[in-house]
Amino acid sequence: MAADNTAAAHDAKARTAESAGSVAHGFQDADDVLPTYHIEAHTSLVERPLRSLKFGEAFGVLDSYGDIGVQPGPEGLYFQDTRYLSRLEVTVEGQRPLMLSSVMQDDNGALSVDMTTPDIRLDAHDETSIPRETIAIERTKFLFRGACYDRIGLRSYDSKHRRLRIVVTFDADFRDLFEVRGTDRQERGKRGVLVASDREVQFRYVGLDEIVRTTALHFGPKPNSIEPGKVVFDVSLPPEGRASLFIRVTFEAHRAFTKPPTDTMVGEDAAAKLTLAANAGGARREPKDLAEGTIFARAYRDSRRDLRSLTAGITTIISSNDQFNEGLCRATADLYMLASRTPEGIYPFAGIPWYSTVFGRDGIITAMMALWIDPKFARGVLRYLASTQAKAVDPAADAQPGKVLHETRRGEMAMLGEVPFRHYYGTIDGTPLFVMLAWEYYAVTGDLDTVRAIWPALELALEWMDRYGDRDGDGFVEYARDTDKGLENQGWKDSHDSIFHTDGHLAKGPIALCEVQGYVYAAKNGMAKLSALLGHDPMAERLTQEAVALRENFDAAFWNEEIGTYALALDGAKKQCAVRSSNAGHALFTGIAKPERASRVAETLLGKDGFNGWGVRTIAKGEARYNPMSYHNGSIWPHDNALIAMGLARYDRKHEAARIFQGMFDTSLYQDQKRLPELFCGFMRRKQRGPVSYPVACSPQAWAAAAPFAFLAACLGLELDHERNRVRLKNPILPAFLDGVTLYNVKLGGSRLDLRFQRYDDDVTVSVQRRHGDVQVVVTK
Incomplete structure (x- = not known):
């Protein structure tokens, strides 16, 4: 008993020291005032299973009875x-x-x-x-x-x-x-x-x-x-x-x-x-x-x-690991439970209990990660967001023409304007992500009818990026809220204190986020390809040139040699927020990072301050506002890690991607129902202890549910290419917890495939178990 008490005291002391960073700096940015739309917590959702x-x-939230x-x-x-x-x-x-x-x-x-x-x-x-x-x-x-x-x-x-x-x-x-x-x-x-x-x-x-x-x-x-x-x-x-x-x-x-x-x-x-x-x-x-x-x-x-009709015909996965199979089963069930039918198609609501509604960013990223499992999510998200796109300037809703919806609410407070979220557009990344998803959806499905149907919305989104998103004409998309009731920060890390400088003081806007420039880069590249398909060659050429210029300007403005990665953001004075963050991993995900930078970014993300053994922290340990118990300043988000893993795979850093995948699988073993939560705390992994839960995390959460599919696709190097009628597997690997994986009913056009992957030490063999149609399977290095 004495040994247990000593260990507990040592653990508590270590965690106190680990989370003390932000307190020691004595910030004076209204840190003692509860932020707007703070989720008040007097009891933890971890105390009892819900x-x-x-x-x-x-939706219903029930106790275990x-x-x-x-x-x-x-x-x-x-x-x-x-x-x-x-x-x-x-x-x-x-x-x-x-x-x-x-x-x-x-x-x-x-x-x-x-x-x-x-x-x-x-x-x-x-x-x-x-x-x-x-x-x-x-x-x-x-x-x-x-x-x-x-x-x-x-x-x-x-x-x-x-x-x-x-x-x-x-x-x-x-x-x-x-x-x-x-x-x-x-x-x-x-x-x-x-x-x-x-x-x-x-x-x-x-x-x-x-x-x-x-x-x-x-x-x-x-x-x-x-x-x-x-x-x-x-x-x-x-x-x-x-x-x-x-x-x-x-x-x-x-x-x-x-x-x-x-x-x-x-x-x-x-x-x-x-x-x-x-x-x-x-x-x-x-x-x-x-x-x-x-x-x-x-x-x-x-x-x-x-429920059977909703899930009919999807791609399914069986692996050599029963616990992973159980987690995939729960993730699939969560995705389709959170899916809601709209006139435009199914839309994954963000999460329960706090976000069971349409969120633009969440729906898009969920659809991206689940695209190879079921493209119906992407089609529904694209059509819904096109139908709700802002058509006029409305400061109370942070809206301008072409901007994509952030969230919509139908409660009494939203209807009365007590909160601005009835139809709220205060997100800086939803619009480029919307365009980015359109290309990815077409690349997998070849569904040009949907692209044509939403084409006016795509063009309007591009116009928004150039006219309203780029507030000062410097080529970067930045945000500043138009209403005091709106969100102070409008990237995916939207806590009031999530964007800050090296000394910990909060950045003043307009703020250009690292990852948003990557989304814009990918959106313009994707839109250039769609433009060429539809015969808009001058538009395609212009967008390609703009993407090339953006990549060069991004590298010059955001790269920071001292911290070995891209800066978190640029503030209103174009000064770098020189903070090591997971946002830089999204630069890998979108391809805006130059190849010569990829190794340094990966090393920083997976270094001892970034990777805690379970996953990559949102903010690296040692940064001014680092707090492993915070929402965005040192916690770990499965969807964030999945996008990072996809980015690492893009630059052929599969072993680092597999390392993150392993940590997330290990995390799932400690979760109720093997379900990855919205987020968890960023405390360092310790022997014989599981990850530390976040007290008010949503569970289930759509983009957390989609994350295992993204991890697997990243490690397998899976690419579905409708134009070439090809399933490409680029240098596939499997993490140590998987000896074998079979993908059933992989769809490309009218073709269907069952693919078997078997690991032999560091090598993975691929075999086609069933093929219906003329699709080609190509394995490359």
Whole structure:
């Protein structure tokens, strides 16, 4: 025991020293003031395992029992950025059941929880009336088309007849997601609750935005008693008997009308008694006489069919490592759970719980990394972002013509303008990434129809880069927010303190980020190729020349010999933020880095200050604001590492890419469900210890889910080239944890392939297991 205490003390001391850098500098950049849109944390999401469900614009955050709100936190049932259910707890004779297991099904289609009754005393003076482990409780929950379905199955293994009182308590606070995150509000709308029937309770909230939001809880069979926040079931179980209880929660949002309904809701004044308009929540209307068990079974069947149709025909992977297979299965399931259908196609929502909505940058990068698995993501992202592209100057939304959407929100605070995110364009990188994705999508699919459909948006995006993105005409794209409500930093590292100088003081804008210039370079190169395909030769030649000039100017302005890498950014005075950061790895990813610089950049990224054994830190240890527990200044992000690995592979530094891949695989072994989180802390890897979690990281997160596919493609040197009808494998390698990998149903045009990779020490052999069509497979050095 003494040895353990000594080790713990030593570990704590080391971590304190490692994270003390920013404190020692004594910065005076309002560091003691909480930044705008800060996610307030009084409890850590790491304290207890949470479970996530999602369908469309609705998602649920549940505890491992399938309950909601038993402890403080973000738990709830959410729809369009509003919490429609803030509490749901099931007790048996006044106690929580004993947990046996709690797992998400392999495809994330439902949560399955196995429990049993605890020791139950029906009278305080009696001995135990019902011994524990007498009655099994199986709970199944899923989301589908405007409703959350919940079945609680009971089975007795007792020789006696038993009666159990099961109580369900519930509430709906209709808090905006930004309130749940910690933002205070001065005013709120009116809320009421109504017992609508002997099987249904309705909550209704009339917002200040004149939207009526309704939550209805439907119970089956008929409870023994029902009141606004509680129902009671008295369940009779004969020996070996079974019983099932059902809870169906539906949620809707409607524009308010002025005609009041005839019912009266508890706590709701006359002004709030408004008739509900047409159903905007998508909840399926069920016949009133249909049993809840039948409704549950039908919805469960339909949800399985829906998920199968969404994933039909995708590329799948089986490897020699069962744990990696499990992680890939979860990553695939996460991608398709986060996928939401739009009129333009499927779009991967960013993450749960804080970012379950459209984010331009996140969707684009997710689609890039998953492109060889399923190009439907890229097509949906391109079409959606083209349809929502800014058409006018709007300072309140940080918008200018041609700029690509950063995020969109539909909660009350966004609708009222209390936060600027209803349609918000405050991102500097989304627009060049959008153009970059268009070329990559075409290169893999040859889908010229989609390119033609979004061509006006691509041209407008180019114009934005030159006219609005380059604020001072120096050839670099930079940002400065147009509204005080907007984000201070508008790259992917958008924390208020993420862009700073060597001495730690924050950079003043307009700010030109290292990685953004790379995105612009790749966008212009890609757009030049698309222009040539469509017969716009003068445009193609001009863009090619602009890309060449940008590469030269970038190297001259951003390279810093002293730190051995590209500077994080240039401030408004064109002074380098000479900080070692992961951003330089994106210069490899986009190809803007000169070949002679690649080795130095790789060495800095993978050096002892950059790579902690699990991954590459966002900011290297020793830099002024380095803090391994921060969001962007020393933490580790899987998607960031995946883009770095893709960049290393571009410059044929596969072994460094494999090293990062190995670290991320090792990280996944310590994560719940083998799921890579949004980010984790950057503390140095230590023997017999796993990585340190970040307290409010999203999990699942779309671009973290896509990262394993990017790592694998990088190490295999996988390139799908539709123009040449060729699958190229450039100097493939496999990390040490993989002896073999098989890719099934690799698609190129009308061709399909199964490819087998086998590692022999440092060599990898490639064999075609199945070929349908005339696609060529080429292995090169």
